Amino acid sequence: xxxxxxxxxDGIAGGIAGPLEVDGIDMxxxxxxxxxxxxxxxxxxxxxxxxxxxxxxxxxxxxxxVPIAASGQGHEAAQMGSLLAAEKDGNCFFFPYYxxxxxxxxxxxxxxxxxxFMGKAGDAYSNARQFPLxxxxxxxxxxxxxNVVAASLTQSVGYALGCRMLGDExxxxxxxxxxxxxxxxxxxxxxxxxxxxxxxVFICENNGYAISVPQRLQMAIxxxxxxxxxxxxxxxxxxGMDLLHSYEAxxxxxxxxxxxxxxxxxxKVERLMPHTTDDDDSRYRPREEVExxxxxxxxxxxxxxxxxxxxxxxxxxxxxxxxxxxxxxxxTDAADATPPPDAGEMLKHVYAP
Amino acid sequence: xxxxxxxEAVREAMREEMRRDERVFVMGEDVGWRGGVFLATQGFIxxxxxxxxxxxxxxxxxxxxxxxGASFRGLHPIAEVEFADFVWPTVNQLIxxxxxxxxxxxxxxxAPMTIRIPYGGGIRGGLYHSQSVEAYFFHTPGLxxxxxxxxxxxxxxxxxxxxxxxxxxxxxxxxTYRLVRGEVPEDDYVLPIGRAEVKRAGSSITLVSYGxxxxxxxxxxxxxxxxxxAQVEVVDLRTLRPLDTATVLExxxxxxxxxxxxxxxxxxxxxxxxxxxxADAAFDYLDAPITRLCGPDVPTMPFxxxxxxxxxxxxxxxxxxxxxLAAY
Ligand SMILES: Cc1ncc(C[n+]2csc(CCOP(=O)(O)OP(=O)(O)O)c2C)c(N)n1
Numbered sequence: 001x002x003x004x005x006x007x008x009x010d011g012i013a014g015g016i017a018g019p020l021e022v023d024g025i026d027m028x029x030x031x032x033x034x035x036x037x038x039x040x041x042x043x044x045x046x047x048x049x050x051x052x053x054x055x056x057x058x059x060x061x062x063x064x065x066v067p068i069a070a071s072g073q074g075h076e077a078a079q080m081g082s083l084l085a086a087e088k089d090g091n092c093f094f095f096p097y098y099x100x101x102x103x104x105x106x107x108x109x110x111x112x113x114x115x116x117f118m119g120k121a122g123d124a125y126s127n128a129r130q131f132p133l134x135x136x137x138x139x140x141x142x143x144x145x146x147n148v149v150a151a152s153l154t155q156s157v158g159y160a161l162g163c164r165m166l167g168d169e170x171x172x173x174x175x176x177x178x179x180x181x182x183x184x185x186x187x188x189x190x191x192x193x194x195x196x197x198x199x200x201v202f203i204c205e206n207n208g209y210a211i212s213v214p215q216r217l218q219m220a221i222x223x224x225x226x227x228x229x230x231x232x233x234x235x236x237x238x239x240g241m242d243l244l245h246s247y248e249a250x251x252x253x254x255x256x257x258x259x260x261x262x263x264x265x266x267x268k269v270e271r272l273m274p275h276t277t278d279d280d281d282s283r284y285r286p287r288e289e290v291e292x293x294x295x296x297x298x299x300x301x302x303x304x305x306x307x308x309x310x311x312x313x314x315x316x317x318x319x320x321x322x323x324x325x326x327x328x329x330x331x332t333d334a335a336d337a338t339p340p341p342d343a344g345e346m347l348k349h350v351y352a353p
Numbered sequence: 354x355x356x357x358x359x360x361e362a363v364r365e366a367m368r369e370e371m372r373r374d375e376r377v378f379v380m381g382e383d384v385g386w387r388g389g390v391f392l393a394t395q396g397f398i399x400x401x402x403x404x405x406x407x408x409x410x411x412x413x414x415x416x417x418x419x420x421x422g423a424s425f426r427g428l429h430p431i432a433e434v435e436f437a438d439f440v441w442p443t444v445n446q447l448i449x450x451x452x453x454x455x456x457x458x459x460x461x462x463x464a465p466m467t468i469r470i471p472y473g474g475g476i477r478g479g480l481y482h483s484q485s486v487e488a489y490f491f492h493t494p495g496l497x498x499x500x501x502x503x504x505x506x507x508x509x510x511x512x513x514x515x516x517x518x519x520x521x522x523x524x525x526x527x528x529t530y531r532l533v534r535g536e537v538p539e540d541d542y543v544l545p546i547g548r549a550e551v552k553r554a555g556s557s558i559t560l561v562s563y564g565x566x567x568x569x570x571x572x573x574x575x576x577x578x579x580x581x582x583a584q585v586e587v588v589d590l591r592t593l594r595p596l597d598t599a600t601v602l603e604x605x606x607x608x609x610x611x612x613x614x615x616x617x618x619x620x621x622x623x624x625x626x627x628x629x630x631x632a633d634a635a636f637d638y639l640d641a642p643i644t645r646l647c648g649p650d651v652p653t654m655p656f657x658x659x660x661x662x663x664x665x666x667x668x669x670x671x672x673x674x675x676x677x678l679a680a681y
């Protein structure tokens with residue numbers, strides 16, 4: 001974790017070091033405070049399930065059963081790490097973006113996820129009016145209204161302002177990509193959040209691409225996190241391929257946000273798949289780059305770490321994977337057998353009563 | 354009953370709602386110690402404090418996005434756009450986002466926010482202080498669009514907008530702010546959104562309008578009555594979306610003739626929709642072609658007095674159009 005902004009405070013700075021390497025990623029440090037080995041096994045179970053769903057969804061797109069999907073493969077550690085921190089905090093609200101399958105399925109069953117991707121009745125986010133898992137899941141404190149990148153940033157800041165006005169202690173987490181960081185609304189949102197020191201954690205999942213456009217054409221700087229300085233709050237670069245880094249950075253950021261105001265976390269991640277099921281990344285991305293990224297697979301990395309630390313046996317790991325496969329199969333069958341929404345739904349809910 | 358100006362009515366509506374409901378707050382450029390460039394929020398920061406009267410950075414997209422996000426949390430923000438001409442940076446949040454909240458969440462989430470927009474010309478405002486912007490919002494399902502003409506309507510409808518659970522674009526014609534005065538009750542009253550009003554009863558021609566033009570229409574109608582040419586019925590739309598089609602059609606069916614007047618440019622304007630409505634639903638009752646008298650298709654009225662006059666519909670032009678229609 002590197003400090004990119006200059007406005008540091010004790011809680012938010014931090015460095016972690018240690019000798020053990022798993023697939024090139026340093027994993028050998030004491031567990032962060034408040035995280036037990038069982039937490040990590042549970043997170044690993046969820047990550048394996050998300051990955052299995054993600055892979056199945058992609059496959060079903062090829063079978064013509066899922067119209068569109070954006071894969072979160074490669075982003076799981078960043079998403080799950082931040083999610084774990086928010087869950088442990090217990091009073092957070094989420095504005096994720098379309099790539100955040102791990103965040104959005106946090107409250108859903110695999111069947112609910114499949115219903116959504118297949119555009120079936122009962123989709124928890126919008127009853128299949130929108131792209132998969134887009135709309136709101138208020139039962140789990142999640143809003144993702146729109147496909148328009150960065151539109152949620154000002155909304156999340158407004159949400160945080162509302163929380164402050166109502167006197168609650170909730171912290172708002174908003175997620176976006178490196179491409180979205182270029183939008184004017186990103187600047188406006190961070191500026192306002194800085195002025196009012198609102199409890200917002202801005203989480204940029206930087207995978208180096210916005211569809212095909214590489215970071216060097218997106219911005220003239222190496223780290224989005226450095227921009228935080230211009231808004232008067234800390235910005236941190238986080239290894240988003242590392243669950244523990246992501247967890248710790250987010251946990252500190254949440255505490256800081258509640259106490260002192262916004263934080264920008266830039267989670268450096270890899271996009272292991274094309275932009276969406278509609279994309280062909282071979283037109284713009286060298287194969288060697290993708291292959292190298294796959295060697296840093298965050299799910300495999302966490303699995304290897306858990307085995308190396310003996311938090312998990314090989315049999316248990318196998319069982320976790322088998323369970324995920326079964327859950328995905330059942331979910332697929334259940335969603336497949338569910339009808340799409342009735343056409344009569346189309347005219348409803350244009351206005352609130 | 355006290356006689357008040359439109360701007361006083363607007364101020365009173367907001368002040369009463371802020372006193373009534375803690376969830377209501379105002380945000381915008383210069384709304385704090387300045388009290389708004391038109392003084393709509395004069396005295397507010399003294400009464401309600403900086404937490405509920407927020408002087409925002411000069412950044413319209415975020416004003417709208419932040420108001421929207423606060424409405425997600427259950428607040429009832431009133432976001433002020435300093436002039437309609439500067440609403441364009443907010444269009445992503447307003448048309449792209451706010452209008453789709455309820456629909457896009459299958460009714461789970463809504464956006465109880467009010468967007469106050471001073472609009473319109475005839476004040477030597479040139480291209481960037483005269484714009485009429487209603488057609489863009491009028492076109493957008495999910496938004497409500499209110500455009501009052503009188504102090505009484507402004508107060509009652511603004512209170513209704515603030516209490517509404519949907520995003521309401523509340524259009525205040527700048528020229529009416531101090532020019533138009535009328536009786537406004539001191540007590541709490543709310544007028545229904547979506548209801549037009551017959552502001553002058555008549556039998557021979559239906560004249561549909563809203564905002565500043567409504568007053569010119571009433572003057573023209575009086576002229577024609579005085580001349581003994583026609584008894585014109587003047588319908589004030591008051592709300593543009595949802596449109597009160599019943600009141601318009603009832604009048605057209607009675608008079609058989611229809612003139613629509615607005616300051617906004619003619620093509621694709623509110624008048625086009627009303628003309629289509631009458632053609633669809635009152636064709637058999639029409640005795641004359643449906644007529645529109647609107648701003649011309651230029652990108653806003655220009656600055657020079659001659660050019661602005663050439664743009665603006667006025668009492669004289671409306672009376673002329675009515676005479677033509679009466680003679681048909
Ligand atoms: C305002 C806007 N313009 C264009 C698009 C089309 N689009 C969808 S995703 C995307 C790339 C976004 O890249 P980034 O923010 O880096 O996130 P990533 O997909 O890489 O996770 C683009 C251009 C959009 N959704 N919104």
